Amino acid sequence: MTARRETLLLFAPGLALLALGFLLPILRMLMLSVVGPDGITAVHFARFFQDSYYPSILWRTVRLSLIITVLTAAIGFPLAYIMSRVGLRLRLWLVVMVILPLMTSVVVRTFGWMVLLGRSGPIASTLRDHGLVGRGFSLMHTETAIVLGMVQVLLPFMVLTLLGSLARLDPRLEEAARTMGCSFLQSFRHVVLPLSLPGLVAGSLLVFTLSASSFVTPSLLGGARIEVLAASIYKSVTQTLDWNFAAAQAVILFAGVALVLIPYLRLTARHG
Helix, strand or coil: CHHHHHHHHHHHHHHHHHHHHHHHHHHHHHHHHHEECCEECCHHHHHHHHCCHHHHHHHHHHHHHHHHHHHHHHHHHHHHHHHHHCCHHHHHHHHHHHHHHHHCCHHHHHHHHHHHHCCCCHHHHHHHHCCCCCCCCCCCCCHHHHHHHHHHHHHHHHHHHHHHHHCCCCHHHHHHHHHCCCCHHHHHHHHHHHHCHHHHHHHHHHHHHHHHCCCHHHHHHHCCCCCCHHHHHHHHHHCCCCHHHHHHHHHHHHHHHHHHHHHHHHHHHHCC
8 A cells, every 4th residue: 555655646746747737738728629609619620621721731731740750760760770789989979969959949950941942052052053943943831841851850759769679679689580591681671670660669659749740840941831730720829819710720630640640559559
């Protein structure tokens, strides 16, 4: 009984903070989304689906988040694998290089991408000098700009999550596979990838959820023409002052992310 009481005492501060900072705002948002002048109503959700504009924003948000997650995993996995196999001193420096961008505000990093991707930036200037694009070419305010910026912002989360999983793998398992005749790619596919799947799943879920709810980078790089759902929620709150519709959009975003994550979690759980 004493051990249970001690466990509850240790658990209580975190639970209270979670309830205060997460559960209560979520409940308040759910209440706002179904409250209307005449009581409980679904008019705010109906308004979202009556026009094709808002569903297209939701689809763009989910689609870009999936693309960002795939690219982040494709770039982060080899980097995390190399970091897990080098010496401790070199690994320390690589970890510092991965963490270093997190010490800079995401707004500053996004402005850096705006300089690189703008019409007068080095990318557009180089392509124009080689005659590959026209004079008015610019990657700003495109989905490509959003993907590039978000991959750079979220890559450390994927790498560090994968590193924790890959660093625990015994290198002798790969050596045994190579001894039995496997090539590097075969040992990577049949040994490293299955054993590192928990880290890959955790990193993918983290990157996907952060990408789907991101506001600053998509708004600055995509502009008003390419809008994501987080920016639409922000506009409903600050410009039209329609808090009920903003809450409905937030609930729909949450549900859309859950619809993607739940089958993903069930599939990975089925494979252990």
